[in-house]
Amino acid sequence: MHRRETAALLAYVGRLDPRTIRTDQGEARDQLAQWHDLLDDVPMATPHGWDACVAARQHIRTSPYQILPADVARPWERYRRDRLARHSDPTPSVDPDDQAAWTAELAGTRRAVAAGTAQPVQARAITSGREGIDPKLEARLREIGSCIPPAVRIALAPYRPARAAREAAVAQGMPDALSVRCEWCMAQPGKPCRRRIGVDDGVRGTAPRDTPHPGRFDLATSQRLQQPEQSAMA
Ligand SMILES: [Zn+2]
Structure with missing residues (x-):
């Protein structure tokens, strides 16, 4: 004083x-x-x-x-x-890769709480959900939407072609072929289509295809067209 x-x-x-x-x-x-x-x-x-x-x-x-x-x-x-x-340190709103800014925000929040100018932030587990979450952090989470940041996802694309093709299709508003079962190769929903590999007509096994079988796209499209009716009936 x-x-x-x-x-x-x-x-x-x-x-x-x-x-x-x-x-x-x-x-x-x-x-x-x-x-x-x-x-x-x-x-x-x-x-x-x-x-x-x-x-x-x-x-x-x-x-x-x-x-x-x-x-x-x-x-x-x-x-x-x-x-x-x-006080339980809330997740800072700054870029987690910026170590200096991250630490500075943590320390700054603690100082403000100790000085009495800010209220302690309690662990979200014992308060009500995401209400207390920093709006800046909320925006960052929305932008990323996944534990894999966009830049890393792009870098990984060549190594997981089926997944990349699916994400690209969904981003372009096309039907998500992997959301349905493939009637051709029997791949389950969420799993990529598989092609047979073998020598001299003898099938030795299967390997994932980069793109789904064409019939699976058609099936996903027809399911998507039916869905509005289903939700209206429900
Ligand atoms: Zn298939």
Whole structure:
């Protein structure tokens, strides 16, 4: 608190407990200097429940001993510790690959909670779902929509052609062939079509095809056309 705030606190304390009032000008100056020095880093009040006057009043109300700066500083430390104990670091909204910004946001949030300017953020598991989530982080999650970032997904495309073809088809608004079972090779929904491999007419096994069998596209298309009717009937 500022010097002026310390003076105001001392005036308030003097009203509640006249023993603390110093009538000698030199003594009063020393008292103010002492309190100011000891309560320099204690805020007068925060938007979230801390008030130095309340702490002082509580001491005078419940203790027969004359109030000391420690009787304000100690409750403040307790308040600070309690808030930090309830705080679980929320996921920062910045790019996770930017280590410096990530750490800075975590530390900044903690400092704000300790200083009383921000409310502690509790683990989402014990609060209600995604309500408390940072809007900036929400936007980032929407943009990615997967634990595989877009850039990595593009880099992986050559190594998983069936998956890439499916994503490309869906992105272009085409029917998702892999959403239905293939009537030709019997591949289950979600699994790529398979082709037979073998030598001299003898089939040795199967391997995944990069593209689904054409009939599977037709089936997916017809299913998609039927779906609006089904949902209307339901
Ligand atoms: Zn097939």
